[in-house]
Every structure is written in structure tokens, then in C-alpha cells.
Amino acid sequence: MSIFEAIVLGIIQGLTEFLPVSSSGHLELAKAIFNNPELDAEGSMMMTVLLHFATALSTVVIFRKDILEILKGLFQFKWNEETQFSLKIIISMIPAALVGVFLNKQIEQFFGGAILLVGCMLLVTAGLLLLADRAKNTTKPVGYKEAAIIGIAQAIAILPGISRSGATISTSVLLGIDRERSARFSFLMVVPLIFGKIAKDILDAKGEIMDGSFADGIGVLPLTLGFIAAFVTGMLACQWMIALVKKAKLQWFSIWCACVGTIAIIYSLFIA
Template identity: 80%
Template sequence: MSIFEAIVLGIVQGLTEFLPVSSSGHLELAKAILGDTSMAEESMMMTVVLHFATALSTVVVFRKDILEILKGLFQFKWNEQTQFSLKIVLSMIPAALVGVFLNDQIEKFFGGAILLVGCMLLLTAVLLILADRAKNTEKNVGYKEAIIIGIAQAIAILPGISRSGATISTSVLLGIDRSKSARFSFLMVVPLIFGKIAKDILDGAFSSSFEVVPMAVGFVTAFVTGIIACTWMISLVKKAKLMWFSVWCAVVGSIAIIYTLIN
């Protein structure tokens, strides 16, 4: 993978992570367009590195929220911060189980499965349409809702299903306020990404066989782009009609399917 390709992938990840359009799906499409010939395992590793970069972007943007949660936890009381943290933990369980027990199977989907990406983008489009028609309320995320949203996040591991789109849409369909849905959606993924990186390091996944420089360049690009995009686009996700994102997913998904069928 060249430096240019790493920069392009970093920009794609940074821009699409915070919109309900599937960053992993767009990464796979970008890899295909760039002619990426890396092995599925290495392709998956690059995806994880870029997601780690945008997870750090999320930490930077939500630093006040995270510090408030940590302060509340160290009070060792059954307060609002402790309850919110428990809900985050509950939401992590489905994706963590999938990552631990189905990791090898998941890696196979990150090796240029463009037809799958196209179909999953169409599924994301349907989810966003349903969420767009749901009534907005001021309901908070409960424990049961946290688990259901977590299941949506686990399914969204598949490239083409937007993680934020699936979790925000699920939240909204459960009657949760869109602003609170977006906040929970962006914060719930941070521990998972950090856990994934820690597991890969312990397993020796980042060995010398991987191209360090392109990954480092992609990481920095995704991190910087992610901070800019997160700051600007979180407000957009909260206020804008999800229908527009649905249209984008439907168009890109259809193009991906047609491209696969004619080649």
C-alpha cells in the first residue's frame, strides 16, 4: 500500500465514521477503486488502525463528557455517570462476543467483498428511512435499550452496515431522543476499538510483516480528519434528515452491486 493510498483511506475513514453511511463499507470500496491487493488479514488490520484513529478523535471531541463520566465513577456512588457507564458496558457485550468468537470469519469480509458491501449499504438505507419516519422524543437510553443497541452494533461489524447508522436508527426506533442517541452511539464504540487494538497487540497482530509507514500515515490522516469531521458533523447528524444519508447509501450501494455484476 502506497502513502497516497493510505492518505485517501484515512480521509475516507475520518469523513465517514461520524455519518451514518458505513465507514468500513466506504473503506472497502475505496480499497477496490485504488486496486488494493493486500491480504484480507492485512486489509482488516488497516481498517482497525483507521477506526482506532477516529476513536481517538471521538475522545478528543467528547473529552468533557468522558472526564465527567470518569469523575462520577470515582465517586463510587450509584449516580448518573455510573449508570451511563454500565449501559455502555452492556452495549459492548454483543460486539465483543462476535469479535472474540467470529474474528476469523469477519476478516474474510474485509478482502474486497464489494457485492456484500453494496447489499449492506442498501440495508443501511432502509434502516435510515425507518428511523427518519420515527417520532422524536426526549427518552433516555435504558438498560434494555443499551443491549438492543449493542446487538445492532454487533451486526454492523459487517462492512456496508453503518455502525452509527444502525445504532442511531435503532435508538430512534426505540423512541430515544436523537441527540442522546448520537451521543451514546459515538461514545459506546470507543472502549470496543481500544479493546480490539489491545487484543491485537497481545496476539502479536502488529508484526513486521505489516507496512508500518502507510498505516502510520493513514492513522494520522484519519485522526486529524476525524476531529474536524466529528466537530462539524455531529451537529449535522442530530439536526439533518436521515433521508439524505439513506439516499447516499442507496446510490453508492447500487453502484457497488452493478459494478460487481458487470465485472
């Protein structure tokens, strides 16, 4: 993998992990454009792990005060606001965790250059964002039932082209939850899942890590630069997205998803 490809993939991951345009969908499109055999599911395994770790780390940095407050509350061992929030996070994780455990093999089949699927799912994302952008502002908090519904949206967003942040934030807003709370919950709920996935991937690849072969075909420098690109752009995108959600500016991302989705469908049907 070239340094240019690694940096581009890092920037795509960093931006699209938080912006509601589907990181998995855009990464699949980037792989199709690069047409590099090293970017298939197996060859880019370590790059994928590092890029997701970078964006998870950027989330922790941006929400460090929130996370510290939650941890402090949990260690009081009381039924306080932090404990209740943590329980809601756990509830929201269950659907995606179940899908990941029991349907992992089936899900992997969607990540082999299925450009038509990505295009169709981007159109679905565009519709969700448009609906959410037109929803009325409310001050409703996240409840346990809402956490479960948002979790189902997150599980569906495993499909490439369905934006995780777009699906969860849109679902939250359509449920009547305050926009800023929607964005905060959406970004915090994915952190445990990402770290859990990273831990699993590292354990699966411990042999390659121990003998240094994890970088074969990619290179240590591209891995490092891709990580830095994803981390830096992730922090910028996370802060930008919170501000945009508060101002109800999701329609522009809806237009982007609609355009990219349409191009992907045309490409897969008439060009590829």
C-alpha cells in the first residue's frame, strides 16, 4: 500500500466515522477506485484495525470530560445519573453486538466491493438525514426504550452505505431527543463497541503482530501515517458534527449521500 493511499484512507475514515455519510461505504468506494488487491478484507485487516482505533481514540479525547464523569459516577456504586447513562449505553450496544457475534460471516460478504449495495444504502442514509433535519427540536432525554431503538439503528448501520452516526442521530432526533444529546449519545455509544472489536481483531492477529508480519504488503510508515490522518481528522469531524447537528444542517449531508449513492449505482450498473 502506498503512503498516499494510506493517508487518503485515514482521512476518509476520520471524516466519515463522525460525519453522517457512512465510513464503511466510502472506504469500499475508495477501495474500488484504488483497485489495489492489498485493500481487500484480508490484506487491509491491520489498517482497518488501526484506523478504527484512531477514530475511537479521537472520540475519547473529545469526550474525555464526559467519560471521566461517567467513570467517577460508576465507582461510587450508586444508582446515580452516570450509572443510568452507562446502562443505556450497554442496552444500545446489545443489537450490534449480537449481529457481530452471530452474523459476522454473512456481514463480511457485504464488504467485498458491493458497490451497488453501497449506493442503495447511501440513498437510504440520505432519506434518514432529510427526515431528521426537518424534525422539530425537543428537550427530551435518552430513555431506556429509546436507547434500545437507537441500538437497533446502529446494528442496521453495519451495512456499508448506512451511516452509523447518521442512522443513530437521525433515529434519536425522530424519537424527539434533544439534538445535542443525540450527537453525544451517538458518539459515546460506539466507543465500547470499537474497542471491543479492536481487542478481538488484535487477539485474532496476535501471531502476525508477534512476528512482525502484520505490516506485510502495507508497511509500517503507511500504517502510521494512516493512523495519524484518521486521528486528526476524526477530532475535527467530531467537533464539527456536534455543531452541525445543533444547527440542523444535516440536509447538506443528505444531498452528498444522494449524489454519491447515485453515482455508485450508475457505476456498478453501467461501467463496472
